[in-house]
Amino acid sequence: MSNRLRIGVIGGGIAGLTAAYRLCRYGHEVILWERQQQLGGQAAAFPLLGTALEYFYHHLFLSDREIVALIEELGIADRLVWLPSRVGFYARGRIYPLSSAIDVLRLGVVPVHDRLRIGLVTFYLQHVHDWHRFEEVTAEEWLRRWVGRRAFDRVWGAQLRAKFGPRASDVAMAWFWNKIYLRTKSRRSLFERERLGYILGSFNVLIDRLAEAIRESGGVLHSGSGAEVIERSGETWLVRDSSGGVTPVDVVVATLPSPLVAKLFPQLPEEYRAKLLGIVYQAAVTLLLQLRHPLSDIYWLNIGDPDLPYTGIIEHTNFIPPSYYRGRHLVYVSKYVEQSHPYLALRDEEVLEAALQHLPKVNPRFSADWVEDYWVFRERAAQPIVTLHYSRKIPEHRTPLPGVYVANTAQIYPEDRGTNYSVRLGNVVAALVQDDLTQGRTVPARPAERGRSGA
Ligand SMILES: Cc1cc2nc3c(=O)[nH]c(=O)nc-3n(C[C@H](O)[C@H](O)[C@H](O)COP(=O)(O)OP(=O)(O)OC[C@H]3O[C@@H](n4cnc5c(N)ncnc54)[C@H](O)[C@@H]3O)c2cc1C
Missing domain, CATH: 1.10.3110 (protoporphyrinogen ix oxidase, domain 3)
Structure with missing residues (x-):
């Protein structure tokens, strides 16, 4: 009997892409669905000023070994730089250095x-x-x-x-x-000073290289096509996607936020479903400003002052110099909020307008005409809230459903979520799938049962 599984990976963020890459390496047939047009999830970047920049500010820590190992394995280590960072703390109306x-x-x-x-x-x-x-x-x-x-x-x-x-x-x-x-x-x-890492050219360099490696191994990446419902049919799972396709797979690896996993698998037993639904996430709203002048000389400004109602102000070009961005200054004004918070529903212009009122507190010379361009990005499942006894609340990677696995940011613990740990999730879940196959806990369906994909 063939030991090759057909595996559906749901979600094309760093966890999904890493899992897909590893599973291809184990020799499986991998099909990945990503709801957005673009791969990369929260770590993705968009074209800007002749290069690309993350929708949400991103850097690495020296402790981020799994992602560095992956970057090296994929042959793009020459793009990784480690630079000293300048940290500040805004409180009582002024900035304190905190590096x-x-x-x-x-x-x-x-x-x-x-x-x-x-x-x-x-x-x-x-x-x-x-x-x-x-x-x-x-x-x-x-x-x-x-x-x-x-x-x-x-x-x-x-x-x-x-x-x-x-x-x-x-x-x-x-x-x-x-x-x-x-x-x-x-x-x-x-x-x-702390040294932080960045992939020159943006995290898209890693995302694109992962995608390329998956395709080279025969994997299929469907972007702009979300999984809508996944049902059992005999020995296989049928993935129904938003483009109308129905694809039979032996195994499903779901990398989306926990409440969305619960929605995808209505047949999940109550106890596991309750764990998925018990995870609460903070949302993030990030205003990215393209400025003519620097706002400050700080890269990462923590905020501890209710008069400046943001979580942090991250001046990317105080980390990666403006010369990479045609001399422009790029500043993220970041605010984490509950998913029901009205700030999430503000229009982009309103988010900008509010920031224009507050930014002179950081630099009194700042004025609205410094702003050449701006963008607002929102992520609902930005940060799982780690509450007491969290280890007991984490949904297991192996779900009670046969051949269904979960690997998402809510399972990162005690570390905080981050791209490094999504790489680790991808590695771990792929190894579990492989282990279950080797131990005979998962058996590939007969070709006749799989039928043809994309019906
Ligand atoms: C504001 C902000 C700043 C951050 N800064 C850093 C940083 O400095 N350094 C760092 O390392 N990390 C940082 N992170 C965290 C990091 O980006 C994430 O932890 C990591 O990218 C998560 O990857 P993931 O694959 O686990 O999840 P995600 O990136 O959320 O991927 C899940 C994917 O599933 C897709 N999806 C959802 N539903 C479906 C469906 N039905 N069908 C198919 N696809 C679906 C989503 O579109 C998404 O692409 C930051 C995050 C935010 C929000």
């Missing part, structure tokens, strides 16, 4: 002894390897206890509120611990 340990000691938003406590707690968290006890306590509760109410409210609490809004108090300490723990690995010393 190194020394900067923490100068963080005038709190008195000196609070800064020392922040420095000590940061140092401590950087050296805690066993995070499991942080599952049982919220970030707010733990941090308030150890840095004090004032330091928490003005620094870390303010940042948590800027990202999670009313859900900030629910975020588990495990999520926060990881942010501090992993970031250390992007520094060679406490006193040095």
Whole structure:
């Protein structure tokens, strides 16, 4: 009997593309569906100023080993650069540099002894390897206890509120611990600026190369065609897509956000479905500005001030120089909100208008005529909210349905979601599929049962 499966991968983001690539490498017949016209999901980029730029700001950390390994394997390592980054913190109406340990000691938003406590707690968290006890306590509760109410409210609490809004108090300490723990690995010393990675030419270079490698191995990529419903028929799954096609496959790997997986498979047992539907995501709205002048000299500006109602301002051209973008300055004004938040429903002009009112707070010389062009991008499932005991809430990769697997950002833990971990998800789920085949838990359907694809 043939050991070659026909596998349907749903979602053409980094996780789906990596899974498809690996499954092709194992010798399977792979068909991928991506709802959008363009592959790449949240990491995709669009053509801009003679190159391309991500819809949502993107960089890598030195700890992002899985994606770096993939970049090397695909022969595009010459495009990967590591550059020092400049971080700032906006609070009480001004910008504080926050690129190194020394900067923490100068963080005038709190008195000196609070800064020392922040420095000590940061140092401590950087050296805690066993995070499991942080599952049982919220970030707010733990941090308030150890840095004090004032330091928490003005620094870390303010940042948590800027990202999670009313859900900030629910975020588990495990999520926060990881942010501090992993970031250390992007520094060679406490006193040095963090080095961040970027793929020159945008993450599309990786996405395009993955797509090319999949096609070279005989894989089929359907973009602009979403899976609508997936039903069981005998020993196969029938993928009904939005272009009217019905394709029988042996195995399905779903990489879309958890609630969409639940919708795709109405036949999922209640317990697993409840896990999928229990995952809550923050949405992100990002305004990208093309400016004549730099807004600041900071790449990554965290915001901890309710008077500047954004999560962060990311000036991409303070990381990758303006010379790559015909001398223009590119700034993302980012805001995370609940999926029901009215900001998600604003028209693009309204998002711009609001930002024009606020940006002079970052640079008093800023004026609307600096804006040459702008775009607004929205992502509903931008950030799964990691709550207490999250490890028990994560849906398993192997679902209770035969031959159906899930690999999505809600399963990344204790690390925070990111392209590196989507590569890892793709690698892990492909290995599971292969393992189940080798162990005889999955059996390829007979060719007659598969019929012809794309009916
Ligand atoms: C504002 C923002 C900033 C970020 N910054 C960084 C960063 O600096 N560094 C970093 O590493 N990561 C960053 N990330 C996170 C990173 O982009 C994501 O974690 C990663 O790209 C997720 O990949 P994925 O394949 O798991 O999911 P996605 O990219 O969400 O892919 C899922 C795909 O499924 C498709 N889909 C949905 N429904 C269907 C259907 N029915 N049929 C077919 N296809 C469907 C979607 O269109 C999508 O393309 C950022 C994300 C955001 C939102």
